[in-house]
Amino acid sequence: MILLPIPKGTDRGQSMHVLVYTSNLIYSVWNGRSYQLGFFPVHTNFTSLPFWCNKTFATIPPLQEDDEAPLLYSEPVIPKQKEEFTSSFAGSPIFSLQKSSANYWINDCMNMKRNIVNENLGVLPINMKKIKSRKKVREPRFCFKTMSDVDVLDDGYKWRKYGQKVVKNTQHPRSYYRCTQDNCRVKKRVERLAEDSRMVITTYEGRHIHSPSHDEEDSQASSQFKNFFW
DNA sequence: CGAGTTTGACCTGCGC
DNA sequence: GCGCAGGTCAAACTCG
Numbered sequence: 001m002i003l004l005p006i007p008k009g010t011d012r013g014q015s016m017h018v019l020v021y022t023s024n025l026i027y028s029v030w031n032g033r034s035y036q037l038g039f040f041p042v043h044t045n046f047t048s049l050p051f052w053c054n055k056t057f058a059t060i061p062p063l064q065e066d067d068e069a070p071l072l073y074s075e076p077v078i079p080k081q082k083e084e085f086t087s088s089f090a091g092s093p094i095f096s097l098q099k100s101s102a103n104y105w106i107n108d109c110m111n112m113k114r115n116i117v118n119e120n121l122g123v124l125p126i127n128m129k130k131i132k133s134r135k136k137v138r139e140p141r142f143c144f145k146t147m148s149d150v151d152v153l154d155d156g157y158k159w160r161k162y163g164q165k166v167v168k169n170t171q172h173p174r175s176y177y178r179c180t181q182d183n184c185r186v187k188k189r190v191e192r193l194a195e196d197s198r199m200v201i202t203t204y205e206g207r208h209i210h211s212p213s214h215d216e217e218d219s220q221a222s223s224q225f226k227n228f229f230w
Numbered sequence: 231c232g233a234g235t236t237t238g239a240c241c242t243g244c245g246c
Numbered sequence: 247g248c249g250c251a252g253g254t255c256a257a258a259c260t261c262g
Contacts, residue, residue, distance in 0.1 A: 161235055163254060176253070180234090189253095 151175065151190050151200055157208065159188065170194040184209050 152159070152175075159177035166173050172192040179186040186206040193199040 160233085162256095164236070165252065165254095168251065174252085 149198075151192070152177070155202075157181075157186075167191065172197060179208060181208070181210050 158180045160180045161175055161177050163176040164173050165176070170191070171194065174189055174191040177188045177190065186204065186208050188205065189201075189203040191201050193201055
């Protein structure tokens with residue numbers, strides 16, 4: 001299970017796109033209650049497709065500066081065919097820009113499926129044997145697309161910028177951040193969508209080994225779910 | 231002075 | 247093998 005904080009400053013009614021390639025369900029957890037934001041169909045045998053969640057937060061109160069951040073909650077699911085991902089990513093505005101990144105994600109998904117299948121069944125499906133695996137195992141990643149004036153959204157964690165790069169065919173640079181917590185190797189990338197500069201794309205990579213660095217008045221909701229934070 | 235940012239150089243993987 | 251583009255490093259710089 002994965003929990004991800006929704007950045008503060010997210011307004012009610014604001015469209016928020018979420019791509020969760022490891023999940024088939026997305027919830028927002030608010031004050032101990034969860035609100036399903038979207039899902040995509042699950043086929044047979046741990047199979048599913050990635051999707052864009054394009055729901056508004058109509059049932060969630062607007063988030064103010066002093067509010068605790070609600071969480072995105074999702075359940076893992078496993079892809080069936082590499083081709084499914086390739087075709088699904090083709091229509092995505094993000095992945096049309098970053099084909100190589102999409103390929104990384106696809107391979108990550110396939111590796112994940114292979115691992116889970118091995119865990120559950122102890123058997124590697126024949127068709128999975130044909131899929132080449134990358135030498136470097138990448139951490140699972142989440143990609144948020146939010147409409148915001150500020151590039152770096154407050155997600156409860158403390159980040160240090162370690163690089164900035166101009167991406168080809170885009171007018172906005174991509175920034176690279178690392179979590180400042182010792183021994184925590186979580187990274188995130190922040191960039192603006194080329195087609196719509198109002199949209200901020202935030203990509204998280206890896207799992208936090210600690211709770212968010214909130215102030216002393218940590219919320220109940222935060223502590224309730226702290227074991228599941230990224 | 232320490233923490234965080236900037237930015238050019240360097241490294242690495244992918245596609246041809 | 248080579249070139250390109252993305253990702254990372256690290257020294258210099260800024261700011262509180």
